[in-house]
Amino acid sequence: MRRLEAISLMRRFEAMSVLRQSTLIVFLALAGADLLTTIFYGIFFSDRYLLDIVLTSIIVIIVGYPLAYFFLSQNVRLRAMAVELDRAARIDDLTGLYNRRTFFSECEVAIKGLGEGAFLYVDVDHFKKLNDRFGHAAGDSVLREFGDVISVCVRGGDVAARLGGEEFGIYLAHADIANALKVAERIRKRSLQIGPAVGLDDVRVTVSIGIALRDQGQTLDELMQLADENLYAAKEQGRDRVVFGASGKRAA
Structure with missing residues (x-):
């Protein structure tokens, strides 16, 4: 019970701004210093008690506040950097989807836990020609917009990633062929709007x-x-389509 209360207090403390955290720490340090001063001077130097209480308080505030603020600020920055590094290790910075390494690890977990599902292998058609004609900046804009298209079309429990270049992979958990075709067609149709969206x-x-x-x-x-x-x-059938089945039959 006490442990849970301590964790709750720590979470409430971490939710505060650095300024409020610093103020709280200095206040507690000040209360502790004044208490010790009261005890000490009550025994030995009661005639100087009031003066030393004031001096102790001033010293704690002048020294403690800047130190508390500095170290708490550094802690916040380090935590933000850790979050950013973790994100960079897991996320493709261009599309916002999972990167290839994270995709495989997440899919392995999904397959072991759920079993059934569908995999969509997606490729942006003639992407090299688009890059050669308009430049890599335009190509990046297309990929970035396509990442948004995928994010909108998949569900929360699905795993979507940029596997490399213009290739993308999507694992649809608990999906049958009807679900998979529905998601795939939604992605295909939304992709037709990318050109105008990126100029x-x-x-x-x-x-x-x-x-x-x-x-x-x-x-x-x-x-x-x-x-x-x-x-x-x-691709053999002319691109801009969804295919399921070893026979290469086009999905409606």
């Missing part, structure tokens, strides 16, 4: 998507390989 009004940005459903006992690598084959079929 490339004469450019039609399209994506090809291959879907694979996970069978019991199937590994993530096997699932991705099947989705990659369907992605290849989508």
